[in-house]
Amino acid sequence: MTGFYEFFSLPNGVEVTCPHCTGCATFTFAHVFRLEKKDVHLFEGRQFEIKQFNQRFAHKWPGVLFFPPLLDASWREKLPEKYQGTSTWEHRANSAFTDGTDLGLICCYQCMAKQKHRLEWPNDSFYSLEFKGHSLWAFNKQMMLQIRDYIQAKDRDAVFESEPIVIRHLPTIFKLAKNRETLVKKINKLIYSP
Numbered sequence: 001m002t003g004f005y006e007f008f009s010l011p012n013g014v015e016v017t018c019p020h021c022t023g024c025a026t027f028t029f030a031h032v033f034r035l036e037k038k039d040v041h042l043f044e045g046r047q048f049e050i051k052q053f054n055q056r057f058a059h060k061w062p063g064v065l066f067f068p069p070l071l072d073a074s075w076r077e078k079l080p081e082k083y084q085g086t087s088t089w090e091h092r093a094n095s096a097f098t099d100g101t102d103l104g105l106i107c108c109y110q111c112m113a114k115q116k117h118r119l120e121w122p123n124d125s126f127y128s129l130e131f132k133g134h135s136l137w138a139f140n141k142q143m144m145l146q147i148r149d150y151i152q153a154k155d156r157d158a159v160f161e162s163e164p165i166v167i168r169h170l171p172t173i174f175k176l177a178k179n180r181e182t183l184v185k186k187i188n189k190l191i192y193s194p
Contacts, residue, residue: 015140016106016124019117023110024126024141027119030065030103033083037062042080049103067105067116129186134173136183141191143167148187151180 018025040062043050049065102119127144128137138144150167
């Protein structure tokens with residue numbers, strides 16, 4: 001599949017297939033913080049990953065990736081004061097200012113797995129299905145429900161004007177009236193299967 005739908009940027013968290021139990025798990029991108037070179041040693045040997053990042057049209061800079069759910073509540077207090085502020089740790093790892101790393105954390109609420117993971121989107125999507133050689137995916141259950149409602153609607157422009165733009169830009173194969181009934185059945189099976 002090509003076009004706007006395929007290349008739409010990901011939100012901070014998506015629902016993925018758990019690599020252990022194949023159930024629905026949550027993937028959250030790691031956060032990254034830009035470090036001063038002289039401070040890199042402060043983060044070595046902790047539950048952080050130090051990496052060189054590329055800023056667009058600029059030089060490389062050292063940064064630290066961190067995975068908040070893996071750290072205890074007191075992790076910030078152990079850092080130098082200038083790195084303790086909450087706002088400094090909000091930068092998502094796959095933003096335009098980094099090298100596009102897709103590292104994050106999977107948390108599965110079925111088998112309780114919690115591990116670092118490199119996201120391969122849309123292959124990792126829990127809410128995805130194949131239809132006539134095309135892949136239909138959604139970031140989460142709510143988005144797949146919105147896609148289903150959009151596909152099944154007869155007057156899409158009037159009803160779905162406020163829907164996320166990615167839904168309005170689905171590939172044509174998913175919008176054809178002749179495919180409507182089959183697609184809606186497949187989506188319902190995906191959403192409501194145990």
